[in-house]
Amino acid sequence: MLRIRSCAAAALTLATLLCPALRMHALAASADIATCDRLAAHPTDLDKPADVTGVLDIAGADVPAALKACKAAAAAPDVPRRIWMELGRAYEFARQPAEAANAYRKAADAGSAAAMTGLGVLLINGNGLKKNVTEGRMLIEKAANAGDVDGMTNLASLYGAGAGAKADFAMARKWYAKAIEVNSSEAMYQLGLMTQDGDGGPKDDVAAKALFEKAAALDHADALERLGAYAEAGRAGEKDTQAAIAYYKRAAALGNEDAGKALERLRCPFGIKNRDGKSVGRICFDGG
Incomplete structure (x- = not known):
């Protein structure tokens, strides 16, 4: 049986046929990831590459392109977990909360703190989903402890509002102060x-x-x-x-x-x- 280890080591005919196709597939996947990052990355996502700025809100005109790119990127093998988080954002801005929750959960299960916050907020609000304040709060607390700034500000708000637990203004202040340490303008406000x-x-x-x-x-x-x-x-x-x-x-x-x-x-x-x-x-x- 012929085994292909690399383009350089491939048999002549098979290498000629397969390796360019593999390269083209890799380039397409890389382009999808780059577009998904550009249109749907969140500025404070700890998984975001340093050269990606991120956007707080996905512009309405960019939502279809973000969905297309992020779905294609997520279909590739060994995709970074942030792509599932970004796909969740694209679905959320497309007003598809069930699909957003599924994408966020895949990223959260892989350890994405930003996705934990995104899923937690969806579960607490319950817009288009079955409301689950307990799980939502647990996810947000986990994200906050992992260093996600939106997790910190949302956890502070949950303490202040008494959502999912007794109101605790001291803890709310504590978490806002932690978010301020990483320059969160929302926490300052x-x-x-x-x-x-x-x-x-x-x-x-x-x-x-x-x-x-x-x-x-x-x-x-x-x-x-x-x-x-x-x-x-x-x-x-x-x-x-x-x-x-x-x-x-x-x-x-x-x-x-x-x-x-x-x-x-x-x-x-x-x-x-x-x-x-x-x-x-x-x-x-x-x-x-």
Whole structure:
């Protein structure tokens, strides 16, 4: 029986036929993996290659291409576990939660912390799946302990909300603090909210504002909205309408709807009504 050890060692005719085909298959698989990584990798996935940026949200226009590439990549033998996680993300953004859960579970079973978080969130929310808060929390806790930053912030939120266990603000603060150590803007924002509201500790607007400022420096839209509200109200500092407007503008540009409404209120405080009392416009200070 003829055994093919490598292209170089293959018998003449068989090598000529098979080795180019094998090379082409490998190239196609590599291209699928590269496309799957580019379109569906998560920025904080510990398995993500260093040269892959990742995306927080898969753009709607990219979902079909991400699904196609990730499905093809996952079909290859010995595929890295992150590809199953990325396939799960593609399915999730395609609003196919059952398929997303199956893909996440394959990656999670192989040790992907990011997939544990993804599956855990799906199980806790129960959108399109049978809700299972207990298993979801267990997966998220495992991911957090493995160093997944989204696992940390989600576990903190579960402690704060008392989901799957008794509420524990001290543990919530602990896990937000751990996530902040790895530069999580969401954790900075959430711990800022706990600090301003006095959840699990004394109210401290100055400390809360400092956390919002750290998150805002990383373009966290909700933190920018909070800084606008602080500047507008003179909270933890002097009132500064212009600073508030600047914060609200940045937050609104990043998609925060509350900031957009606040910006409209500050820029255009006076409404114009016709004789029937119907609003027909507003007067804006900057001519907007």
